[in-house]
Amino acid sequence: MKYPNTDSQSAGLFAEAQRVLTDGGSRSTIRIAPYSIYVRSAEGKYITDVDGNRLFDFNNNYTAMLHGHAHPTLVEAAVEQIKKGTGYSFGSEAEFALADLICGRVDNFDKIRFMNSGSEAVMKAIKAARAYTGRPKIAKCENAYHGSYDFAEVSLGVQPTNLNEGDPQSQAYSEGTPQGVLDNVVVIPFDDVAAARRILEEHSSELAGVLVDPIGALMARIPYTDEFFAMISEFCESSGALFIADEVIAFRAGLDGTQGDRGLKPHLTTLGKIIGGGFPVGAVAGSADVMSVFEAGEGKAKLPHGGTYNANPVSMAAGFASMKMMDAEAFSHLNGLGDAFRRGCAEVLKLTDAEGQIHGQYSIFSITFAESDLNDASARGAVYRSSGLHQYMVQNGYWMSPGMLGVCSTIMGMSDVDQFCTTLQSGIETIREKRSDAA
Numbered sequence: 060m061k062y063p064n065t066d067s068q069s070a071g072l073f074a075e076a077q078r079v080l081t082d083g084g085s086r087s088t089i090r091i092a093p094y095s096i097y098v099r100s101a102e103g104k105y106i107t108d109v110d111g112n113r114l115f116d117f118n119n120n121y122t123a124m125l126h127g128h129a130h131p132t133l134v135e136a137a138v139e140q141i142k143k144g145t146g147y148s149f150g151s152e153a154e155f156a157l158a159d160l161i162c163g164r165v166d167n168f169d170k171i172r173f174m175n176s177g178s179e180a181v182m183k184a185i186k187a188a189r190a191y192t193g194r195p196k197i198a199k200c201e202n203a204y205h206g207s208y209d210f211a212e213v214s215l216g217v218q219p220t221n222l223n224e225g226d227p228q229s230q231a232y233s234e235g236t237p238q239g240v241l242d243n244v245v246v247i248p249f250d251d252v253a254a255a256r257r258i259l260e261e262h263s264s265e266l267a268g269v270l271v272d273p274i275g276a277l278m279a280r281i282p283y284t285d286e287f288f289a290m291i292s293e294f295c296e297s298s299g300a301l302f303i304a305d306e307v308i309a310f311r312a313g314l315d316g317t318q319g320d321r322g323l324k325p326h327l328t329t330l331g332k333i334i335g336g337g338f339p340v341g342a343v344a345g346s347a348d349v350m351s352v353f354e355a356g357e358g359k360a361k362l363p364h365g366g367t368y369n370a371n372p373v374s375m376a377a378g379f380a381s382m383k384m385m386d387a388e389a390f391s392h393l394n395g396l397g398d399a400f401r402r403g404c405a406e407v408l409k410l411t412d413a414e415g416q417i418h419g420q421y422s423i424f425s426i427t428f429a430e431s432d433l434n435d436a437s438a439r440g441a442v443y444r445s446s447g448l449h450q451y452m453v454q455n456g457y458w459m460s461p462g463m464l465g466v467c468s469t470i471m472g473m474s475d476v477d478q479f480c481t482t483l484q485s486g487i488e489t490i491r492e493k494r495s496d497a498a
């Protein structure tokens with residue numbers, strides 16, 4: 060595939076779409092320069108764009124497509140449900156089945172409620188923490204991504220604070236963010252146990268919850284230490300604030316998510332992506348006590364929660380089929396692929412003597428070319444990209460996000476690792492040759 064290609068149909072569509080779609084689309088996180096690629100269809104490991112180019116999809120809709128695209132089992136589950144209706148103002152068996160399956164797997168989940176996106180789940184979890192504790196503030200890590208709710212967006216995409224110059228300040232992500240939002244978000248530095256503890260203590264009587272994505276920073280690239288988790292748990296225990304684990308991505312780590320693997324006991328957890336079988340979904344789960352804020356009983360719930368498409372039966376049916384396929388063996392295969400890609404990429408860096416780093420956990424890996432040790436920074440901007448290599452991979456049939464993130468799906472196999480590594484190696488060598496020719 061030639062990219063960029065000003066003569067392509069994608070480039071043309073991108074130009075034309077500006078007439079009716081802002082920036083040619085509806086999702087800031089997939090906008091790429093110089094133009095967005097438009098996809099006509101997707102099947103298995105591959106997407107096919109409007110120009111007929113077929114690309115191995117290593118993004119998998121930012122981790123949501125656990126079994127690749129249009130998996131026959133999920134298509135069948137969705138189609139069967141579509142025939143029975145796609146949305147109604149009643150509960151469904153599919154909703155109960157998915158709730159029962161997920162709650163049955165995770166010790167910290169007594170009850171769950173479904174909604175339509177991870178962002179909505181984070182919003183509801185924050186509101187639940189406020190309703191439960193009667194306190195206004197939440198704490199989150201600087202630069203941690205938790206979706207698009209105002210409070211969750213605070214201090215996203217900022218220069219990491221130099222703690223010698225003071226504590227992190229709440230910074231608006233979008234223009235027009237009310238001061239009241241900033242005043243009610245306490246920002247803590249990523250994985251800095253002492254500084255974060257001190258800052259949390261300063262606000263302890265006002266904090267409703269501490270929001271943490273347990274898979275770490277930069278989409279699983281940098282994990283938290285056990286000490287950081289222990290500090291958050293201790294703080295929540297002593298202050299009465301709720302520990303909110305955002306497992307919208309992290310839940311792909313295993314049967315009971317990253318919280319199971321890391322031995323965490325969050326009061327509330329947000330879910331999304333994989334639990335919808337490729338359809339829009341979000342969920343909040345937690346202890347019966349905390350989740351009772353959603354219960355109306357004989358009167359009004361502390362936190363009423365309406366939503367026309369909450370627990371949409373198509374998402375529920377596809378989600379159930381998707382999660383049912385994920386037994387312990389399937390998770391072990393998925394995470395084994397992540398290990399194999401990380402090992403393979405590290406080998407390529409060694410063979411080519413490239414100054415790069417391989418990051419990631421579970422079924423996610425990334426290749427970055429770092430000028431500084433990535434572990435020192437919490438900034439999204441700390442990822443050094445090789446746009447030349449990204450372009451080479453796209454031109455040679457692999458779609459990865461520009462940050463060179465690879466997201467595995469269960470339908471991948473070890474032969475995919477070998478083929479990818481061969482292309483990666485030739486990409487690094489080709490870029491080297493071009494550079495030395497230019498020098």
Ligand SMILES: Cc1ncc(COP(=O)(O)O)c(C=O)c1O
Nearest residue numbers: 176177178205206272307308331
């Ligand atoms: C950790 C985390 N939380 C929340 C979200 C928001 O989910 P959604 O895009 O479904 O709104 C994301 C999305 O990538 C995420 O990575």
